[in-house]
Structure formats: C-alpha cells, structure tokens
Amino acid sequence: MLRYTIRRLAQLVLVVFVLSMLLFGWLRMLPGGPVSALLGDRATPEARAQLESQLGLDQPIWVQYGKFLLRAFTGDFGTSTGVERGAPALEVFLTRFPATIELSLFALLLAVAVGIPLGYLAARRRGGWWDNISITWSLVGVAVPVFFLAFLLKFVFAVQLGVLPASGRQDTGIQATHVTGFYILDGLLTREWDASWNAFVHLILPAIALSTIPFAVIFRITRAAVLDVLDEDYVRTARAKGLSAMVIRGRHVLHNAMLPVVTTIGLQTGALLAGAVLTERVFNIAGIGQAVAVGFERKDFPVLQVVILAAAMVYVLVNLLVDLSYALIDPRLRAR
Amino acid sequence: MRAPSRPLRSTSVRRRTAVVGFTCALAVAAAGCAESQRGEGGGEGGSLTFGAAGAPDLFDPFYASDGETFRVTRQIMEGLVGFKEGTADVEPELAERWEHSPDGKTWTFHLRQGVKFHDGTDFNGEAVCKNFERWYDQTGAGQNNALSYYWIENFGGFSDGAKPSLYASCESPDATTATVHLTRATSKFPDLLGLPSFSMQSPTAMERYKANDVRAVGDSFAYPEYASAHPTGTGPFKFASYDSGNAAIRLERNDEYWGEKAKLNDLTFRIIPDETTRKQELESGGIDAYDFPNAADLKALRDAGNKVEVRDPFNIMYLGITQKNNPALRDLRVRQALAHAVDRENLVKANLPEGAEVAKEFYPDTVDGYADDVQQYPHDPARAKQLLAEAGASDLTLNFYWPAEVTRPYMPDPQGIFNALAEDLREAGITVNAVSKPWNGGYIDDVDNARADVFLLGWTGDYNTPDNFIGTFFGTPDNRFYTAASPWGEQLATELRTADAEPDDARREALYQEVNRKLLSDYLPAVPLSHSPPAIVVSERVQGLVPSPLTAEEFAGVSVTG
Numbered sequence: 040m041l042r043y044t045i046r047r048l049a050q051l052v053l054v055v056f057v058l059s060m061l062l063f064g065w066l067r068m069l070p071g072g073p074v075s076a077l078l079g080d081r082a083t084p085e086a087r088a089q090l091e092s093q094l095g096l097d098q099p100i101w102v103q104y105g106k107f108l109l110r111a112f113t114g115d116f117g118t119s120t121g122v123e124r125g126a127p128a129l130e131v132f133l134t135r136f137p138a139t140i141e142l143s144l145f146a147l148l149l150a151v152a153v154g155i156p157l158g159y160l161a162a163r164r165r166g167g168w169w170d171n172i173s174i175t176w177s178l179v180g181v182a183v184p185v186f187f188l189a190f191l192l193k194f195v196f197a198v199q200l201g202v203l204p205a206s207g208r209q210d211t212g213i214q215a216t217h218v219t220g221f222y223i224l225d226g227l228l229t230r231e232w233d234a235s236w237n238a239f240v241h242l243i244l245p246a247i248a249l250s251t252i253p254f255a256v257i258f259r260i261t262r263a264a265v266l267d268v269l270d271e272d273y274v275r276t277a278r279a280k281g282l283s284a285m286v287i288r289g290r291h292v293l294h295n296a297m298l299p300v301v302t303t304i305g306l307q308t309g310a311l312l313a314g315a316v317l318t319e320r321v322f323n324i325a326g327i328g329q330a331v332a333v334g335f336e337r338k339d340f341p342v343l344q345v346v347i348l349a350a351a352m353v354y355v356l357v358n359l360l361v362d363l364s365y366a367l368i369d370p371r372l373r374a375r
Numbered sequence: 376m377r378a379p380s381r382p383l384r385s386t387s388v389r390r391r392t393a394v395v396g397f398t399c400a401l402a403v404a405a406a407g408c409a410e411s412q413r414g415e416g417g418g419e420g421g422s423l424t425f426g427a428a429g430a431p432d433l434f435d436p437f438y439a440s441d442g443e444t445f446r447v448t449r450q451i452m453e454g455l456v457g458f459k460e461g462t463a464d465v466e467p468e469l470a471e472r473w474e475h476s477p478d479g480k481t482w483t484f485h486l487r488q489g490v491k492f493h494d495g496t497d498f499n500g501e502a503v504c505k506n507f508e509r510w511y512d513q514t515g516a517g518q519n520n521a522l523s524y525y526w527i528e529n530f531g532g533f534s535d536g537a538k539p540s541l542y543a544s545c546e547s548p549d550a551t552t553a554t555v556h557l558t559r560a561t562s563k564f565p566d567l568l569g570l571p572s573f574s575m576q577s578p579t580a581m582e583r584y585k586a587n588d589v590r591a592v593g594d595s596f597a598y599p600e601y602a603s604a605h606p607t608g609t610g611p612f613k614f615a616s617y618d619s620g621n622a623a624i625r626l627e628r629n630d631e632y633w634g635e636k637a638k639l640n641d642l643t644f645r646i647i648p649d650e651t652t653r654k655q656e657l658e659s660g661g662i663d664a665y666d667f668p669n670a671a672d673l674k675a676l677r678d679a680g681n682k683v684e685v686r687d688p689f690n691i692m693y694l695g696i697t698q699k700n701n702p703a704l705r706d707l708r709v710r711q712a713l714a715h716a717v718d719r720e721n722l723v724k725a726n727l728p729e730g731a732e733v734a735k736e737f738y739p740d741t742v743d744g745y746a747d748d749v750q751q752y753p754h755d756p757a758r759a760k761q762l763l764a765e766a767g768a769s770d771l772t773l774n775f776y777w778p779a780e781v782t783r784p785y786m787p788d789p790q791g792i793f794n795a796l797a798e799d800l801r802e803a804g805i806t807v808n809a810v811s812k813p814w815n816g817g818y819i820d821d822v823d824n825a826r827a828d829v830f831l832l833g834w835t836g837d838y839n840t841p842d843n844f845i846g847t848f849f850g851t852p853d854n855r856f857y858t859a860a861s862p863w864g865e866q867l868a869t870e871l872r873t874a875d876a877e878p879d880d881a882r883r884e885a886l887y888q889e890v891n892r893k894l895l896s897d898y899l900p901a902v903p904l905s906h907s908p909p910a911i912v913v914s915e916r917v918q919g920l921v922p923s924p925l926t927a928e929e930f931a932g933v934s935v936t937g
Contacts, residue, residue, distance in 0.1 A: 070817030073594065077521040082823050083854060086520035086527075093519055094594045103594070110593055117593040123619055124432040125598030134620050190651075198655050205659045206652050211424060211623040211643045220620055323647050325622040333648065336780070338815050341595055 040366065044359070051355045058351050059111075059344070063104050066340050072096070073120045076337040107344075116345045121337025122330050128341035131330060132349055137220035138208060139326035142318065143311040145242050146249035147304070154254045155300065158261025159293065165266065173258065180255035185314045189248035189321040196244060206323035209238045245322040249314045253307040260303045264296035271295070297368050305361030309354050420628070420638040421935040423917065426653040426665030427644045431624070434614065435586060435602035436571040437510060438517075440524040442926060445571040446666075447624055447644055450930055451493075452574035452608025455484055455503065455553075456565050460929065461921045463689055463741065463839035465566050469498065469575055469609065470553075479560025479878030480543075484553045490633045492577035493613045500547030505578040507545040507555065509587065516591040525572035525837075528847070529563060560878040562743075566838045571927075580607035611637040611931035622646040638919070638934040657681065657914055663935055664913040664920065670728035670787050673910060680915045685730045688906035689924035690785040691737055691844065692833035694796065695901045699825040699857035703768040710899045712762035713829070714752035716803035717796055719904055721754070726791045727907045734903035736891050738836065738844035741924070744874070744887025749895040752902070759803035772806040776822060776830035781814035784909040784926070785833035793831060825857045836925065841887045842875045849900055856900045863898055 074090050075082065091097045095106070110117070116128045123131050161170040197205035209215060209222050215234035218225045223242070226235025268274060269292060277287045316328035323329075327346050334343040431444035436452065439445065457468030467473075470484040490498040510526050511534045517523060518533055532538030541564075543556040557564065567573065576586070584601035606614050611634070612626040624644040628637045645662055647653045653665040654672055658679065668676060673683050694717065698705050719733045732739075736749055763769050777793035778786075786792060790811075797807045810827070812818040822830045832855075837843050842850075849858060850871050858864030870893075874886035894900070911928065913920050919933045 070812060071815045071820055074521075075817075075819040075823075076815045078524075078819075082520070082819065083851060084823060087823065090519055090521050093516065093591050096594060107593070115593070118595040118597045120595040123430060125596055125603065126619075127597075131619075138620060193655060197659050201659055205655045205661055206647060207623075207645065207661070208621050211618075211621065211625065211645060212422060214625075217618070217620065222621075320649060321652070323622070323649060323652050325620060325646075329648075336815060341593065 040363075044363065047359050047362070051352065051359070054355055055348055055352055059108075059348055060104065062344055062347055063107060064100060066338075066343060067100055067103075069338070071338055073338045073340060076121055076339070117341030119339055119342045121339035122333045122342045128339075128345040131342050132327060132345045134220060135325055135327045135330050136349070137222075138324050139312070139315050139319070139328060141221050141223065141238075142242060142245055142249060142324060142326060143308070143315055145246040146311060146314075147253060147307070149246055149250040150254035150257050150307075151304065153250075154257030155261050158258040158300075159265050159296075161258070162262045162265035162269065170262075173262075177255035177258045180251040180258075183251065184317075185248055185252065186317040186321055188251060189245065189318050192244045192248055193321060203244050204241050206321075208241050208324055209234065213237055241322075245318045245324060248321070249311065249318045252310055252314060253304075256303055256307060256310075257300060261296065261300050264299045265292060268292050268296045294368065298365065301361055301364055301368065305358045308357040312350050312354070420640045422641050422643065423639050423664070423930065423933060423935050424643045424645055424662045425930075426647045426656055426662040428646075428650070428653070428665075428667045429648055430619075430622070430646045433598050433602040434604075434606035434617070435576070435598070436574050436606075437526070437576075438522040438589060438598070438602060439572065443646075445927070447626070448574060448606060448608070449571050449610075449927055450612040450626055450642060451606055451610045451614050452571070452576060453610050454568050454570070454574050455486075456569045458569050458838070458923070458925060458927060460932075461923060463836065463924050465569055465839070468569070469503075473565060475564075475878075477878070479564075480557045482555045482557070482565060484555070484565075486551045486553060487633065488551055490609050491631055492580065492609055493607045493629060494577050494580045496577055496579045497550075498575060498609050499550040500553040501550070502575065502578050503553035504545035504547050506573075506575050507542065509578075509581065510573070511540065511542050513587070516589045516596055517587060519591075519596075522589060522596065525567075525570055529567045529570070560876050561842075562875050562877070562883050563838075563840050563842055566840055570837055574608055577607040580605055609633070611635075611929075612642055615641070635931070637931040639930060642930050654912075657912060660914075663917050664911065666909075666911050666926070667782075667784075668910055668912045670910075673728070676912055682913045682915065682917070683910050684913065684920065684922035685728075685908045685910045686922040686926065687741070687924040688730065688732060688739055688908040689741070690833055690835040690906060690909075691734055691739070692785040692792075692831070692904045692907065693734070693737065693901045694904055695822070695827070695830040695832050695855060696899075697822075697825045697827050697830070697855060697857050698860035698900075701773065701828045703766065703771055704828060705860050706766045706768065707897070707899060708762045708766040709768050709771065710902070711752065712759040712766070712768075712803065713800070713805075714899065714902045715755045715759040715762065716805065717799045717902060717904070718754040722792065722795050723905050726788055726795055727905055728787060728910065730908040732906045734905050736895065737848060737901075737903050738841060739906050742836070742839055742841055742844065744841040744884055744891060746888040746891040749892050752895075754799075756799075756803045763804065769804060770806070771804075772808060773800070773828040774808045774810050775800070776810045776812070776818065776827035778814045778818040778831065779811045780816070781818075783833060784835055785905075785907050786831060787907065789831060796831075822855050825855055827855075830855075838925070841890075842871070845890065845894065846871050846875060849894075849898075858898070858900050861898075861900075867894075867898055867900070 074087050078086055095103060119126050119128050119131050157173050161173045164170050193205055196203045213234050215231055216229045218228050222238035223235045226232060274291050277291050315326060316331055319326045319328035320332055330342055330346055427443050429443045431447050432439050432441050434448060436445060436448040453468050455470040456465045459466045469487055471487050473482055473484045475482045486500060492498055513523055513533050520527055530541040532540040541557055543558050545553060545555050547553050581601055584605045585599040586601035588599035590597050611629055611632045613629045615625040615627045617624045622645060626642040628640055650669050656662045657665055677683050696704055696710055703709050723731045723733050763771055775797055778789050800807050821827060849867050852859035852864035852868050870890050874883060874890055877883040877886055909926060911922055916935050917933060920928060
C-alpha cells in the first residue's frame with residue numbers, strides 16, 4: 040500500500056515535470072505575449088525591445104525554462120503580469136483556489152447527495168415511471184451546457200425573482216474577516232454567521248449549475264452498478280439466508296455498487312474544474328477558472344503555469360485518493 | 376472480520392457528529408442572517424458600489440497606465456491641477472494658481488494651504504518637489520515603459536541622463552510655493568499634471584512602504600507594498616482595502632478632506648469583467664452603477680428607469696495605413712482613394728452608438744488647434760476608383776487587420792466596423808485580405824511592428840492638447856504608420872515638435888491648425904473615421920454623477936438614496 044502510494048506520487052512528479060515543459064513551450068508559441076499585454080496600444084518598437092530584454096523574453100526558450108525551473112525549486116513561480124499584476128503567481132493561485140474548491144466541493148456534494156439516492160431508487164424500480172423520469176432528467180443534465188444553465192438560473196432567480204444574488208462570493212458590504220479563504224468556513228471560525236450564510240447563499244446558483252453534469256454521470260453509474268449487483272449470486276444468497284432487506288441493501292448492494300461510483304467521482308474532478316471556468320465567469324467568482332480566462336486574455340504566463348500545473352496535480356492527487364479509497368470499500372484490494 | 380469493522384463504525388459516528396455540527400452551524404447562521412447588514416448605514420451618505428470592468432493593475436498611479444487603476448486612485452489622490460468636472464479643461468486643484476516665465480521654462484505653483492495627506496502629514500512645496508524628484512529619479516525597472524509610461528511619454532528621460540528630459544529641477548522657496556524648471560517649453564504643461572499618474576502622494580508613506588521598490592523578477596515585475604496596500608493621497612476618499620478573493624476594492628470617506636467632503640460614506644468597486652453580469656447586477660441591485668455598457672442594452676437600461684449618461688466623445692478611431700510593406704500606399708492618391716472609399720456617415724449610423732460623430736480630423740473639435748477648413752473626403756467610390764487608376768494601382772490588394780476578442784471605447788464592435796469598411800473598399804475595386812488576430816494574441820504585435828497594410832485602431836485622449844493626439848500618432852516616423860517611408864514623414868514630426876514647443880497660445884494654435892490642414896490634404900498618413908462617446912450607467916438611486924469626456928468621473932459629489 041505504502042509502496043503503491045510512493046510509486047504513484049513519483050508518477051505525479053513526472054507528470055508535473057513533463058507538463059511544465061510542454062506548457063512552458065506552448066504558451067510561448069502563442070501569438071502575442073506579455074509585452075503586448077503590458078504595453079497595449081501605446082507601445083513603441085523601442086519600448087517593446089526594452090521590455091523584452093528586461094524580462095528576459097529575448098533569450099532562447101530553454102534558457103528561459105531553465106531559469107523558471109531553478110526559481111520554481113525555491114518556490115518562486117514568477118509574478119503575475121495580467122491577472123493581478125505584481126502579485127506572486129503562487130499567491131494569486133492560493134487566494135483564488137479556495138473559491139474554486141468551495142464551489143466544486145459544493146457542486147460535488149450536491150451531485151452525490153442527489154445522484155446516488157436517485158440512481159439507487161431508479162435501479163430498484165427499474166422500468167417504472169420514476170426510473171424513466173430520472174433518466175430523462177439526467178440526459179437533460181448532460182445535454183444542457185453548463186454556462187447556458189448558469190445564465191438561465193441567474194436570469195430567473197437573481198434578475199427576475201431577485202431571491203438570490205446574481206454574482207460574486209459575498210456581499211461587499213458585509214466586510215467579513217477572512218482567515219482561510221473558504222468564506223463559509225471563515226464565517227464559522229470567526230462566528231460571523233451572517234458572513235457564512237451570505238457566502239452560502241452566493242454559492243447556491245453556481246453550485247447547482249456546476250453540479251448538473253457530475254450529477255447526471257453519478258446517477259447513471261449508480262443506477263447501472265446497482266442493477267449489476269442486484270443480479271449477483273451473493274445478493275440472491277443473502278436473500279435466501281433471510282437477511283433483512285436493510286442489511287442486504289446497505290451491506291451487499293450499495294456497498295458493492297460503490298466501487299465504480301467512487302471511480303466516477305474521482306474522474307469528475309476534471310469535469311468540475313473545467314466547468315468551474317465557465318461557471319466562475321458567469322457568476323463572476325474570482326476563482327482559478329477566472330484566473331485562467333483572464334490569464335489567457337492578457338498572456339499572463341506565470342499565473343497560467345502555476346494554475347494549470349496545480350490543477351493537474353489536484354486531478355492526479357484526487358484520483359490517487361480515489362484509488363486508495365478502493366481499499367476501504369473493497370478489502371480484497373488491501374492485500375495487494 | 377470484527378477488528379476492521381470497529382474502527383469503521385467509529386469513523387462513521389465521528390462523521391455523523393461532524394455533519395450534525397455543521398448543520399447546527401448552518402442553522403445558527405440562518406438565524407444570524409437577519410442582522411447581516413452590519414457595518415452599513417453608519418453615515419448619512421450611504422454606500423455606492425460601482426461595477427468596474429477589470430481589476431486595477433496596482434494602486435500607485437505613477438506606475439500605471441490603465442483606466443481601472445486610475446478610476447480608483449482618482450478618488451484617493453489629487454494633482455497640482457485637475458480637470459473641470461464634465462470637461463477636459465484644466466482647473467486648479469492642489470495648486471491654487473500658477474504662472475510661468477516668458478520662455479515657458481519656469482513654472483511657479485502657489486499651493487493650497489491646510490491640505491493634509493491621509494497619513495496626517497502636510498502637503499506642501501517640499502512634498503511637491505519630492506514627488507517630482509521621485510518620478511525623475513526612477514532607476515532600473517522603474518524606467519520601463521510598462522511602468523512609467525506616462526512619465527516617458529510626457530517628460531522623456533530620467534535623472535541618469537540617458538535620454539533628454541522635459542523636467543530639469545524643482546525647488547520650494549516656502550511651504551506654499553513650488554517652482555518647477557523645464558528644459559524647454561511645451562504646450563502640454565501644466566495640463567499633463569492633471570493625469571492621474573502625476574498625482575501628489577505622501578512622501579512619508581512612500582518612504583515607509585518602499586514605493587520605489589519595483590523590480591523585474593523572472594518574466595514580470597514585482598511591486599512594493601505601497602502599490603498594493605498603502606496608496607496615500609489627499610483626496611476625498613481614503614483607501615480601505617482590496618479583497619482580491621472577493622474582487623472588491625473599498626474606499627472610505629476622508630473626514631479631514633480640505634474641500635467639500637464626500638457625500639458617500641464609502642465607495643466600493645466590484646470587479647465584474649463580463650458586461651452582461653454587470654448589467655444583471657445593476658438590475659438585481661447588487662451594484663449602483665457601471666461602466667462600458669453594451670450599446671445594444673442602452674434602451675432597455677433606460678426603459679428600466681436607469682440613467683444612461685453619454686459622455687462627450689474625446690477619442691478617435693482611424694483606419695491606420697502602414698507605408699512600410701505596400702509601396703502603393705506611399706502614393707498620396709492611393710491614400711486619398713481609401714478616404715473616399717469609406718462611407719463614414721453610414722459607419723457612424725450603423726455601427727456606432729448614439730452620439731457618435733464622423734471624424735474630419737485626428738481629434739475632436741474641443742481640442743485646441745482644430746481647423747474648420749480641412750480637406751473633406753466624402754463617400755465617393757467612383758472618385759476612389761479614378762484616383763487609384765491615376766496612381767496605377769487599380770489592382771490594389773490590401774492586408775486589412777482587425778482585432779478580435781476586444782472592444783475599445785472608440786471601437787465598440789471591431790468585427791462589424793471591419794465588415795462595413797471592407798465592403799466599402801471592395802466597392803472601390805480594392806481586394807481586401809482580412810487578417811484578424813486577438814488583441815493581445817498578435818494584433819498589437821503585428822500592427823506595432825508595421826506588418827499590416829491597413830488596420831483599425833484609435834486613441835482616447837489623456838488631456839486636452841493636440842500633442843496628446845497627433846503628436847503621439849505621427850511624432851515618431853518609424854512607428855505603426857511608418858511615415859518614414861515618405862519624404863514628408865520626418866518633416867511632419869518636426870512640424871509637430873515645433874508647434875508643441877511654441878509657448879505663445881495664439882501662435883501655437885495657428886501652428887496646429889496648419890499641421891491639421893496639411894495632415895488632411897498633403898500627408899493623409901491615416902484616415903480619421905469617428906469619435907464615439909462611451910456611456911456610463913447609473914441606477915435611479917444615484918444622484919450627482921457627472922460624466923467626464925476623459926472617463927474620469929469623480930464620486931465625491933455623488934449620493935445614493937433608498
């Protein structure tokens with residue numbers, strides 16, 4: 040188990056290293072660049088040349104990459120040139136990451152809390168009206184683009200009805216104290232209940248929008264997995280043994296059906312991060328998705344590098360955790 | 376089997392307790408939401424939240440050249456001179472009055488008394504000179520165009536003497552006087568001191584928070600603490616906080632302000648890059664005003680009871696011509712053919728917002744030196760064809776660059792504008808090769824390096840002098856227009872310098888009128904297209920916002936009701 044974890048972590052290092060190289064080269068191959076973004080429509084050829092040499096952009100790319108790598112080992116990933124000019128790129132990432140985590144976690148919780156029970160129920164009543172409605176619903180969930188749903192939700196609940204806020208993470212008038220950057224948690228820690236509540240209210244619409252795709256996927260996988268398990272011999276045996284329905288459902292059906300579901304949840308982190316880019320844009324949440332969008336617009340290489348590498352790391356780590364959690368669910372895997 | 380099941384049970388119990396705890400916390404939070412308006416309504420003026428389209432680069436305006444930085448620092452800081460509300464005309468601000476020597480090189484500013492910076496230190500002649508010296512003494516990264524753009528553009532070089540500087544020295548004979556010596560006369564002075572970059576900042580605060588400590592780090596710049604958290608000026612609002620996690624900048628009223636105190640208690644700028652989101656936030660009451668509305672939304676916004684303030688146009692959009700690559704473009708007749716080919720009347724009607732005007736010259740008629748009798752180029756495809764034929768360029772092919780993924784105040788819809796103009800050029804028999812690149816994804820690069828034949832670009836004026844427009848465009852012959860390819864390129868640059876250096880107002884005015892006439896008749900280095908007024912939207916709750924042609928609105932006189 041430990042060796043397995045170490046091997047996977049070593050893989051992670053390799054993935055990040057290779058990705059950093061590709062990313063570094065690819066970003067610099069894009070037309071335009073930080074110099075145009077910094078100087079804008081007021082640039083003169085002379086000023087451009089001066090800036091390029093000052094920032095070392097006129098050096099060969101492997102020299103630039105080598106310098107980047109050396110600095111990265113000391114924890115210096117450069118300074119933002121566009122998203123938050125002058126702030127260390129790592130800091131830009133760290134101040135924005137909680138927003139994305141909060142949103143993604145919330146959306147995932149919502150998807151799991153709704154998707155698993157619905158999937159289980161649909162499988163139990165296969166072919167019934169409940170099953171049919173749920174399947175149609177989950178299809179709609181996958182088919183409707185996240186940003187469209189986000190716009191729709193915002194228009195109805197924020198603009199028309201005015202019951203929920205249209206954008207942002209918290210009302211600015213609240214002047215909440217920030218400790219961790221997770222706004223709901225911060226309010227609980229500092230006992231500013233209203234701040235927590237306000238942050239929670241701001242999360243509702245974006246979380247619903249973001250949760251639709253993972254919800255639909257989790258629902259479908261749960262349904263299929265439960266259907267599979269229901270046909271297994273051991274379930275029939277358990278029934279024959281006269282175990283109570285509760286025990287059969289809990290210990291035998293649901294427990295065994297969870298394996299593919301947990302894998303799916305792990306894989307959905309990628310979808311969540313991708314969906315967060317759009318959701319954050321529509322709801323104006325200053326998370327890493329927005330940082331990537333603005334970063335591309337303004338060619339903010341340092342921020343893009345940190346954010347994309349970190350997102351890749353999170354993805355790999357979450358999937359490692361998922362694999363490790365198999366052991367918890369399925370004791371047979373623990374032996375290996 | 377028992378052994379593993381026990382720890383499993385206990386974790387699930389612990390998890391349940393955590394869930395119960397969290398639910399309780401939520402319930403308490405729900406109960407507490409009734410009093411969630413804490414920290415507001417402390418004063419009579421209320422709070423205003425403004426929807427800004429982008430994050431400020433930093434809060435030290437000297438190192439900035441972006442509008443969102445200036446929008447914030449303008450409320451916190453003041454210059455020796457300011458702009459009369461709602462105009463681009465200079466008026467006294469921290470200097471009550473000033474006079475200059477006959478040669479235009481020595482300027483004496485008589486300062487307002489009893490003014491204090493937000494850190495409690497005095498604003499006086501010494502502080503003025505310290506600010507000038509700070510600008511002039513920049514070294515290393517501080518001399519970079521990306522940081523000290525406005526200094527370089529207006530004053531030229533720094534104290535290291537590598538390049539000539541307009542600034543010579545400053546002295547303060549007494550607390551209420553500051554004398555600034557220049558190396559030559561220029562029409563820009565003292566108007567340029569009204570630029571936010573030349574705001575007076577507290578020397579004490581700048582020293583304490585190491586305001587000059589900008590460094591090139593890796594492939595970007597690092598700023599000192601001063602620029603991110605401690606901007607200190609004399610203005611009606613004080614900097615309170617910048618919460619980047621929540622994308623909000625908070626300013627508070629300066630109760631020690633020397634003039635009429637701000638009506639608002641506090642002023643918040645929320646950064647909302649998406650235009651639709653800004654509009655929806657205004658509709659749902661999340662913000663009270665915002666900038667850069669979509670021209671298509673103006674009617675709906677008005678119908679909903681909001682006020683749409685259309686600023687006087689103080690910009691220019693032009694069809695740029697690069698003479699470097701296509702030799703045909705060095706022929707005046709070909710450039711004149713382009714001017715006759717484009718239908719500017721129709722462009723203004725069909726593609727630009729209300730209040731837009733056809734541009735006859737390279738700046739609006741409110742700027743000095745505007746000539747009423749310049750050569751006109753009415754829409755006339757037949758005449759365009761004839762001129763092309765005379766020049767032997769009937770089979771003219773042009774690479775026409777237009778920017779994607781951007782709108783500018785002078786260019787609200789680049790694609791629509793490009794389509795209209797390209798159609799006009801085709802009608803005159805010109806073959807158009809469309810080249811479109813994202814603004815920061817190659818467009819500016821290519822245009823600045825003179826890779827286009829014709830291109831769309833423009834300019835928003837910084838202050839009310841001709842040099843700020845045509846001096847910037849045509850003062851350097853080897854820039855994006857590449858007038859160096861024509862025999863008159865250097866001559867035009869010289870004429871612009873001569874006009875700018877003329878200290879006598881009437882004579883300078885005449886010189887600029889002459890330049891404008893020749894620009895349109897003899898040179899025509901580009902085709903002026905239009906002046907578009909950028910609008911700003913405020914909800915009906917907001918009173919007293921005066922739109923500024925410089926997009927330099929001040930919030931001190933604004934109040935919010937309800």
